[in-house]
Amino acid sequence: MDSAPGLAPLTDQFSQAYWDAARGATLLIQRCRGCGRHQFYPRGHCAACFAPDPEWLPASGHGRVHTYTVVERTPNAEFAADCPYVLAIIELDEGPRLTARIAGATDGLRCDARVRAVFAAATGDTAAGQAGIVLPNFGLET
């Protein structure tokens, strides 16, 4: 397991379930009770049809790298020690996209490469680690 970066998310009533599930190695997304669309990030409504109270469900954890960048240098000091790292936009098989890092080996990294969710406990000396956060990341399928 790679260590996850700092800058802890501040959980709220729409995100607590997500972060709790991540601690148990489950990736949660929402589905609209009105139009049936999946969405990420979590909200109290559907961003497509504005119906209230979307339901939570576990995602398959499988998807593709929609796009990515290898960050070699950053002006943001809290991530400087992580460089180089791969920042990616993952398109889940269910449709929604989310931001994550590519964890582990990057051989074969390209747009549309298949990935699966991995869960990394934030290291203890970062803000996220102190908050007990586990961040979903993605590893390339071999």
Place this chain on the structure above:
Amino acid sequence: MPASWSGKVAIVGAYESPRRRAPGVHPFAIQAECARGALADAGLDLGDVDGLAAAASFPAEGAREMAVAEIAEYLGIHPRWMDGTDIGGAAPLSHAGHAVAAIQAGLAEVVLVTYAACGCSWPYGAPDYLTYAHGPGQWELPYGPSTVATYALAARRHMHEFGTTEADLAAIAVQCRANAAANPDARFTSPITVDDVLSSAVIAAPLHRLDCCVVTDSGGAFVLTSARRAASTGARSANTGPVYVLGFGEALGQVSMNQMRTFTATAAAESGARAFATAGMRPAEIDCAQLYDSFTITVLLALEDLGFCGKGEGGKFASAGELGPGGRLPINTDGGGLSSNHPGRRGALAVIEAVRQLRGISPGVRLENPRTALVHGMGGSLSTSSTLILGV
């Protein structure tokens, strides 16, 4: 809409600070310098200004969320109309568009749009995140985005879908540097090659250091008034005449990159279409453009989204030399943000260079009698888009 909108308001004064590094200077002092310069250019006094538009909430801009009020206070004016629309580098273009509407509605007669930042010398550093790690930001910030990384995400997908190359992107930086050669105030003037760009340090792949704009301490301001007042105001010569606002459009995309509708297109498609509709014009009628160039990919996406070439063709358009003075769409004729000046929100300076180009006084490359110019602003992480069409 087009016939009633177009040409009723003009930019009658414009001024870009020659500063590029100003350690020990507060950005508000540069705001005042730019206001003085633009008003002098217009033949107007500060007392004529009854409308003010400004955004200055970035740390290096020296203000907070009440920026327009802070700047009015610093200048010593109490305008009857104000606009503090704060949408990153596109803000000054939206200020101009909103000022056109306000002047036509009788809410103001002389509007000052002013901008300054000490992008490289400001002593109080801050991360370049656009959000906090709560609410929507909690799904992105923990992973370590940076401004250049978010643009790199778009560049990578464009390369994947359309075969765009790093050399295509580099061609944009090379052209802007060539345009800066004659500009005495440009941050960098020595010519560069595609190889120079590709061999400069990778910041966030596929973007290199020379794919990124310069970072300066500077500013600029411009003054708008009704076409009727413009006809009877200020010094009149070929090089100081009014530049009319022919069209305007703005649009919002996203802030979180995981919400971007498509990584190969931006809200420029909408702001551009709106600007062309209000002007009653087509892309083929544009003689030159000042396209926001925070990064080379910003220009490439704008070329396609604004309709100057087809989707996916921007790389070939740039590599074929179409952005040069002899090409189909000369751009960023003062060197742009990539080589001349980018204190934080390039939009104000892009408007100013369009005005200078149409007046025949560009400090960089002077085109032969251009009659129309498009100015495009892009703010945030491909987040916000604002497009102006100007003409003489």
